[in-house]
Amino acid sequence: MLSFIVNEAMRDLRRAGRIGLAAILLIALSLTALGGFWLLSLNLGRAIDQWGDRVRVIVYLKDEPPAAKLEDLMQRIEAVGGVQRLRYVSKTDALRELKRSLGSQADVADQLPRNPLPASVEVTPDAAVATPEGTRALVGRLSTLPEVEEVQGGSQWVEGLAQFRLLFQGVGLVIGAVLAVAAILTVTTATTLVLHLRRDEMEIMRLVGATEHVIRAPRLVQGMAQGLVAAIVALATLEVAYALAVPRLEPLLPVTIGLERVTFLSPVQALALIATGALLGALGGLLARGRAAA
Amino acid sequence: MIRLQHVSMVFGAGPSQVAALTDISFHVAKGEFVVLTGPSGAGKTTLLRLLYRAESPSEGDIDVAGFDVSALRRSEIPRLRRSIGIVFQDAKLLAGRTVFENVAFVLRVLGTPRREITPKAFAALKAVGLSARAQAFPHQLSQGEAQRASLARAIVKSPGLLLADEPTGNLDEEMAGEILGLVKDIWSRGTTVVFATHQARLVPHLRRRTLRLEGGRLVKDEG
Numbered sequence: 001m002l003s004f005i006v007n008e009a010m011r012d013l014r015r016a017g018r019i020g021l022a023a024i025l026l027i028a029l030s031l032t033a034l035g036g037f038w039l040l041s042l043n044l045g046r047a048i049d050q051w052g053d054r055v056r057v058i059v060y061l062k063d064e065p066p067a068a069k070l071e072d073l074m075q076r077i078e079a080v081g082g083v084q085r086l087r088y089v090s091k092t093d094a095l096r097e098l099k100r101s102l103g104s105q106a107d108v109a110d111q112l113p114r115n116p117l118p119a120s121v122e123v124t125p126d127a128a129v130a131t132p133e134g135t136r137a138l139v140g141r142l143s144t145l146p147e148v149e150e151v152q153g154g155s156q157w158v159e160g161l162a163q164f165r166l167l168f169q170g171v172g173l174v175i176g177a178v179l180a181v182a183a184i185l186t187v188t189t190a191t192t193l194v195l196h197l198r199r200d201e202m203e204i205m206r207l208v209g210a211t212e213h214v215i216r217a218p219r220l221v222q223g224m225a226q227g228l229v230a231a232i233v234a235l236a237t238l239e240v241a242y243a244l245a246v247p248r249l250e251p252l253l254p255v256t257i258g259l260e261r262v263t264f265l266s267p268v269q270a271l272a273l274i275a276t277g278a279l280l281g282a283l284g285g286l287l288a289r290g291r292a293a294a
Numbered sequence: 295m296i297r298l299q300h301v302s303m304v305f306g307a308g309p310s311q312v313a314a315l316t317d318i319s320f321h322v323a324k325g326e327f328v329v330l331t332g333p334s335g336a337g338k339t340t341l342l343r344l345l346y347r348a349e350s351p352s353e354g355d356i357d358v359a360g361f362d363v364s365a366l367r368r369s370e371i372p373r374l375r376r377s378i379g380i381v382f383q384d385a386k387l388l389a390g391r392t393v394f395e396n397v398a399f400v401l402r403v404l405g406t407p408r409r410e411i412t413p414k415a416f417a418a419l420k421a422v423g424l425s426a427r428a429q430a431f432p433h434q435l436s437q438g439e440a441q442r443a444s445l446a447r448a449i450v451k452s453p454g455l456l457l458a459d460e461p462t463g464n465l466d467e468e469m470a471g472e473i474l475g476l477v478k479d480i481w482s483r484g485t486t487v488v489f490a491t492h493q494a495r496l497v498p499h500l501r502r503r504t505l506r507l508e509g510g511r512l513v514k515d516e517g
Contacts, residue, residue, distance in 0.1 A: 001405040201388055201399075207346070208451065209376035210403040212369075 001214070009221035015197050016190040020226060023186040027230030027280050028237070030179030035238045035273050037172025039265060044165045047259045055130045057123040057153040059142050064091050064119040073147055077121055080141040082129035087122040091115050118149060132159035180280055183230075187223050187284020194222070195288055219285040227281020231274040239264070295455055295486040296322035296345065301354030301364075303340055303510075314340040315510045318354070322488065324454070327481045329517075330490040332507035338490040341507065342459050345488070346378050347371050359454055376404065379448030379485075383460040385440035387432040393419065393443045394428040397450050404451060418450035419443075422476050438469035445476055449485070456480060458489045467495075 013020055065073050074086055089097070094117035099106040129138055135153070142151045195202070205215050246262050253259040265273065303315040315337045322328050330338050343349045344356055347363050356363040359377040366374060387396050398415040406414065419425045422442040432440060441461055448456060458477060462470035470493070481487045489502075506514035 003408070004402040004405075200386065204386060204388065204399065205403050206372075207375060207380055208400045208403060208447075209372040209374070209378075211372045214403060214405075 005214070005217040005221055008218035009225060012191075012194040012198065012218055012222045013225060016194050016222075019186070019190040019193055023183065023190045023281075023284065024226050024230045024233070026179065026186045027183040027227055027277055028233040030176055030183045030280070031231055031234035031273055031277050032237045033179055034172065034176035034276070035234055035265065036241070037169065037176065038269070038273075039238065039242070041165060041169050041172065042265070042269075043259060043262050044168065046263070047253075048162050048165060050259065055125055055135060055153070057125060057135060057138055057142065057151060059121040059123060059145075059148055060118045060150045060152065061120060061147050062118075062149045063147070065147065073145075074121070076145060077123065077142065080138070080145075082126050082134060082138045082141075083123055084126045085124040087124075089120045089122055091117055091119050094118070094120065123153075132162075183280050184284040184287065187226055187281055188287045190226070191219050191222060191285050191288030195219070216286075219288055220282050221285075223281035223283070223285020223288075224278045225281065226284070227277040227279065228274065230281065231277025234277065235265075235270055235273060295324045295326070295359060296320075296488070297355075297357040298344075299355045301344065301351045301356060303337075303344065303349065304352040313510055315344075315351075315507075318507075318512050320505060320512065320515055322486060324486055325481075325484055327478070327487045327489070327502045329502050329504045330488055330507065331494070331504055332492065334492050336492075336507040337510040338492070338507055339459055340510075342380075342457050342488065342490055345455075345457060346375055346380060376451065377454050379451065379453035379456045381441070381444050381448045381456070381458045381461045383463040385432070385437075385444035387435075387440055387443055387447075389432055392429050392431055393424060393435070393446075396432070396443060397446045400447055400450050406451075414450055415446075418446040421449065421479070422446045436469075437464055438472060441465065441469070441473055442476065445473070445480070449480055453485065455486045455488070458487065460490055460492065462491060462493060 016023075059077065061073075070088060074088065077083065077086060092115070095109060095115050098117065099109050102108060123138070123142065125135055125138055129135060139151045139153070142148060202215055242262075242264050250261060253262065298321075299319050301315060301318045302313065305312045305314055318341065330341065332338055340349065344351055345358050345363070347366055351364050354364065358374065361370070361374045361377075363374065387393075388399065391399060394415055397418055398411050401411045401414055416425060416428070419428055422445050424439060424442050424446060427435065427439055427443075430439075432443070435443065441464075444461070456477070461477070462473050465473060477487060477489060501517075503517035504514065505512060
């Protein structure tokens with residue numbers, strides 16, 4: 001029975017001709033769009049995760065604490081909670097770092113009558129706190145300490161990047177969904193056309209006592225076959241695009257979004273894309289309408 | 295094998311209502327050969343369509359091969375039809391398939407094991423004398439050959455009941471005689487046959503029980 005259903009489905013696929021091919025191309029297009037957005041979103045997500053690890057909060061102090069009180073201050077800062085690591089930056093250290101960042105212009109700092117930079121404590125939040133909400137709360141707690149002049153830093157820009165990723169995913173999903181609906185409709189049209197061509201066969205099948213499952217199964221298999229072929233085409237397209245783009249993009253990524261390398265879809269994700277193709281095709285096949293007499 | 299009790303069939307509604315069959319009752323025993331006759335439009339095809347549940351009766355009860363056809367659920371129709379072979383006036387052969395493939399198609403659709411399909415299909419073709427034309431396509435057949443192929447397709451699943459709806463309607467006298475002979479052969483092997491024809495000249499040759507329909511009413515049951 002299975003061989004009958006598969007043979008009939010393949011026969012139908014051949015009969016569908018150009019419309020069948022158009023359906024495959026449309027599914028491939030929608031899956032390429034979905035897969036492309038997914039790929040970019042995954043890598044953007046990795047960049048965001050990495051930047052989350054690099055979130056710092058700077059606690060500027062009113063006065064440089066004497067060495068005897070520094071230990072106590074550091075303990076009280078740690079005690080506010082959500083702190084993974086602390087680093088004290090004295091006024092002298094701050095000036096040194098400024099000069100280093102100024103490079104060849106460092107002598108400008110030497111013209112200053114006195115060191116204007118405040119002492120500070122660089123706080124690395126716990127991984128659990130390194131979220132936009134977590135760092136906002138940490139900043140609030142640190143601001144209550146009497147020695148503190150100002151607290152800066154946080155993860156607003158990481159939050160912005162995360163929002164951009166969400167927007168990006170949304171746009172990807174909408175484009176993918178529109179193309180997916182178009183693909184389903186094309187498969188439906190192709191299958192309906194085939195049903196029209198094989199209405200005599202369906203009539204005979206019903207007359208001799210075939211069940212509706214047997215009559216409909218070839219449509220389902222035909223749609224799934226179209227979806228599978230389309231998904232493989234989409235994956236191949238993504239692979240080629242990835243292979244072409246990565247050598248050009250990778251040198252730029254560390255200095256832009258801080259990502260060392262771009263990764264491709266994992267085998268499980270690739271299988272999910274293939275399964276989505278089969279599902280789209282099967283839906284198109286199932287939605288096709290056509291009934292012979294009897 | 296077949297039992298109809300007060301069966302009526304009405305098409306349409308309101309003023310456009312047409313009574314195709316009115317208060318039909320009869321019984322056909324297992325292994326019987328019944329000729330269903332009457333002029334065109336008498337209701338023969340409608341009656342046959344009721345037997346294989348292509349239509350549901352407006353009134354009355356129908357039993358066919360142990361199935362309560364009038365109360366049959368849609369999902370149960372395939373089981374009824376597996377016990378019935380049907381032949382039409384037009385052979386309804388599938389154009390893109392050979393004679394052998396047309397006959398084997400039935401077995402494949404019904405999930406017959408692969409090793410049984412070829413011998414069964416050839417046995418059916420042999421029974422109608424068409425083995426030599428197994429690889430011919432429908433357009434290469436004469437009308438008589440096409441009807442014989444249609445008969446082979448109807449009997450390949452060994453049905454207990456054969457419904458023949460004007461199978462000789464398009465054939466000349468000689469070919470019609472051939473088909474009649476084949477249907478009798480099938481009946482002689484134990485299959486119940488209901489043979490519908492409007493060709494009055496054929497009825498005496500058949501010498502079987504005859505049900506005559508006129509204007510949707512059963513006007514004669516004799517033989």
